[in-house]
Amino acid sequence: xxxxxxxxxxxxxxxxxxxxxxxxxxxxxxxxxxxxxxxxxxxxxxxxxxxxxxxxxxxxxxxxxxxxxxxxxxxxxxxxxxxxxxxxxxxxxxxxxxxxxxxxxxxxxx
Amino acid sequence: xxxxxxxxxxxxxxxxxxxxxxxxxxxxxxxxxxxxxxxxxxxxxxxxxxxxxxxxxxxxxxxxxxxxxxxxxxxxxxxxxxxxxxxxxxxxxxxxxxxxxxxxxxxxxxxxxxxxxxxxxxxxxxxxxxxxxxxxxxxxxxxxxxxxxxxxxxxxxxxxxxxxxxxxxxxxxxxxxxxxxxxxxxxxxxxxxxxxxxxxxxxxxxxxxxxxxxxxxxxxxxxxxxxxxxxxxxxxxxxxxxxxxxxxxx
Numbered sequence: 001x002x003x004x005x006x007x008x009x010x011x012x013x014x015x016x017x018x019x020x021x022x023x024x025x026x027x028x029x030x031x032x033x034x035x036x037x038x039x040x041x042x043x044x045x046x047x048x049x050x051x052x053x054x055x056x057x058x059x060x061x062x063x064x065x066x067x068x069x070x071x072x073x074x075x076x077x078x079x080x081x082x083x084x085x086x087x088x089x090x091x092x093x094x095x096x097x098x099x100x101x102x103x104x105x106x107x108x109x110x
Numbered sequence: 111x112x113x114x115x116x117x118x119x120x121x122x123x124x125x126x127x128x129x130x131x132x133x134x135x136x137x138x139x140x141x142x143x144x145x146x147x148x149x150x151x152x153x154x155x156x157x158x159x160x161x162x163x164x165x166x167x168x169x170x171x172x173x174x175x176x177x178x179x180x181x182x183x184x185x186x187x188x189x190x191x192x193x194x195x196x197x198x199x200x201x202x203x204x205x206x207x208x209x210x211x212x213x214x215x216x217x218x219x220x221x222x223x224x225x226x227x228x229x230x231x232x233x234x235x236x237x238x239x240x241x242x243x244x245x246x247x248x249x250x251x252x253x254x255x256x257x258x259x260x261x262x263x264x265x266x267x268x269x270x271x272x273x274x275x276x277x278x279x280x281x282x283x284x285x286x287x288x289x290x291x292x293x294x295x296x297x298x299x300x301x302x303x304x305x306x307x308x309x310x311x312x313x314x315x316x317x318x319x320x321x322x323x324x325x326x327x328x329x330x331x332x333x334x335x336x337x338x339x340x341x342x343x344x345x346x347x348x349x350x351x352x353x354x355x356x357x358x359x360x
Contacts, residue, residue: 010232010234010328011232012231012232012233012234013231013232013233014231015227015228015231015233015236019227020224020227023220023223023224023227024220027216027217027220030216031213031216034209034212034213034216037355037359038205038209041189041204041205041359042204046174046175046187052360053360056355056359056360057355059355060351060352060355063351064348064351064352067219067344067347067348067351068344068348070223071219071220071222071223071344071347072341072344072345072348077134077135077136078133078134078135078136080133080134081134081135081136081141081144084134084144084148085144085148088148088152089148089151092151092152092155092159095155095159096155096158096159096162099159099160099162099163100159100162100163100166101166102163102167103162103163103164103165103166103167104166104167106163106166106167107166107167107168107169110167
């Protein structure tokens with residue numbers, strides 16, 4: 001018995017097919033969105049500049065949501081943890097908007 | 111990652127913030143990893159926001175894509191800069207190579223999440239398998255980036271004339287053949303800082319793999335370290351999603 005105490009029996013649980021399938025579904029979504037980004041990069045004319053930029057930004061946010069929500073599991077964490085991570089990033093987004101507009105103003109006065 | 115959460119009822123007159131329970135329902139290590147990643151996100155945001163500021167402060171190229179020529183007078187179209195693929199010198203394949211890199215990193219994120227899933231089932235063999243795939247994906251990405259940097263630095267096309275009339279090939283931190291000096295500067299700093307994260311991630315992944323093989327986590331009774339390093343690895347993938355959009359696509 002002393003020997004079996006040194007080598008505790010590890011119970012390996014069988015994989016849950018539904019969960020594995022769900023993870024591959026998320027992977028497929030990420031792959032498809034990336035493919036659409038390529039389609040937009042070469043399909044949408046460069047003259048539609050703003051349309052291109054906003055499409056890319058939108059698809060990036062969707063991809064980020066899937067990575068953070070599903071792969072990093074944040075979607076299933078306690079609400080207070082979700083908000084602790086997301087609220088600071090809202091200020092970062094505002095900072096990005098402010099500085100890009102600042103840059104445009106610099107371009108005008110140069 | 112089981113979806114069961116223990117419902118703790120605080121004593122009368124006390125909230126879950128008065129101690130004794132974990133209000134966020136995660137372990138200390140995982141919570142600190144989350145807050146580290148938040149601070150790391152600030153660092154990457156600072157780099158990308160500065161890039162946005164400087165890029166929008168530069169003149170944009172207004173002509174047609176077909177007629178595009180490199181010049182330090184305006185910001186280059188990224189797909190005209192990143193259009194080379196290893197072993198296919200002279201082939202114009204815009205963004206194909208960086209697309210492959212993106213795919214490799216996303217796949218390594220998938221194998222990582224499968225390693226985490228296997229760890230929660232105490233399935234050592236499966237953790238070993240998926241960690242090896244993840245390490246392989248990270249190493250592949252780093253190799254691709256090494257080639258991309260070498261290509262960017264040396265330049266493979268005919269160098270274009272820069273402002274003072276001379277011809278210059280490739281790029282360094284002072285000047286480059288593609289556009290304004292800041293363009294190469296941001297390329298080196300943003301993809302370099304991300305690449306360094308990938309490099310650290312591969313080292314951490316190897317450490318986790320080593321500990322799994324030697325049975326450290328099996329003796330410990332849980333594979334939470336795989337989950338923590340997994341968070342870091344997914345974050346590296348997340349940052350690449352943003353770098354890919356703002357540096358290569360927009």
